[in-house]
Amino acid sequence: MQEQINRLVKEWFDKQSYEFVPGKTKIPLSAPQYGAPEVCEALDSLLNIKVTMGEKVRRFEKMYAEYIGVEHAVMVNSGSSANLLALSVLTNPMLDGRIKQGGEIITPAVTWPTTIYPIANVGCVPVLVDIDLETLDMSAGETEKALSDKTRALMPVHLLGNPCDMKELGRIADGNNLFLIEDSCEAHGSEYWGKKTGSFGDFSTFSFYFAHHISTIEGGMILTSNERLAELARAMRTFGWIRDLRNRNEIAGRYDIDERFLFVTTGYNFRPTEIQGAFGIHQLGRLEEFISIRRKNADYWSKQLQDYGDIFIVHKEKPNTRHVWYGYPVTIRPNDKFTRRDLIQFLESRNIETRPVMAGNMAEQPSMEHVVHRKDSLPNAEFVMRNSLFLGNHHMIREEEREYMIRCIEEFLRFKKAV
Ligand SMILES: Cc1ncc(COP(=O)(O)O)c(C=O)c1O
Incomplete structure (x- = not known):
């Protein structure tokens, strides 16, 4: 039966036609970019009643981490959640050298609101700096000028998919012992000197909202090559419990609490659904x-x-x-x-x-x-x-x-x- 359904879905999409009539056909800001492979994969999850975060989300995480060239990916329900999760990890009391309350984080003035709000949400102070007019990206020169003794992190945004000057920003971050968080929500696949953006920072974040280069309808990802940051992100994504942690058995051994309901940190519920994972694994190929x-x-x-x-x-x-x-x-x-x-x-x-x-x-x-x-x-x-x-x-x-x-x-x- 599922094969029959899949055939019909394919037929449905094959029959959709599009003709551009100048002046009559609207040219929208974004357009749906999925077809039968995404819908069949999502239906497979729905029909088999495997809809909460599971194997497909994990598969998409692995594929996306490989594509960007980092070790770990943690999928969440939006790019905004990805930014809040990254900053929540960097301010988590369990993290050595964490950013403390009142720490300043430098970010561009031209961006999406949820680059900035999450900085305030975790008790830090966003410092807005100017952009370069040619690139529309955060200016490295203005970033350097905005440094203070309270600066703890840089959060550049690869605006509209244009890579920031990562050499300069990396130099400023390294020279001042700052965390670097790349908001790559608009920059899937963009490259700086042959390296994918999203692979430079301690963390990077992506959005898979409908209008973005690839979409899981709503969705986001946080990437890092730091195992400790990734484990904290996995815990904080889901209530702060240990179920998704690699060393969950070892942690469970330390407490006399049902390990399925053992909470080691504070957290959120930022889980994506399996439908979003199903979309992601097919979108990435496109x-x-x-x-x-x-x-x-x-x-x-x-x-x-x-x-x-x-x-x-x-x-x-x-x-x-x-x-x-x-x-x-x-x-x-x-x-x-x-x-x-x-x-x-x-x-x-x-x-x-x-x-x-x-x-x-x-x-x-x-x-x-x-x-x-x-x-x-x-x-x-x-x-x-x-x-x-x-x-x-x-x-x-x-x-x-x-x-x-x-x-x-x-x-x-x-x-x-x-x-
Ligand atoms: C730079 C930037 N950061 C964060 C976000 C938030 O992503 P989402 O809409 O998935 O929450 C967006 C969304 O477009 C964005 O452009």
């Missing part, structure tokens, strides 16, 4: 194909927009890196012909969806009134908050769609007499 499509699109857009370099800042891939273009950012240079709002309205009227670059400058978000933080001057983050937008970039955007998007931008520039 990641390189997805990256290659995103890179082709970005390469095309960057070449075309280069002709309008006096109107837009074209954000480029840096030498010796592989940018994986989570989205395609467009930054408008100040001019008297049009505003960002004009361009957004025009593109949306042509069925091209747009959004800000993540949350823009987080220092300007009202929520930050409730987060004790420190910030330096942030002219570039402020500039991006007002002048940048982000176009969708994913596997559904191919030659026809990407050409249409450029045609629309050119039509707009002519209409506004900007060219």
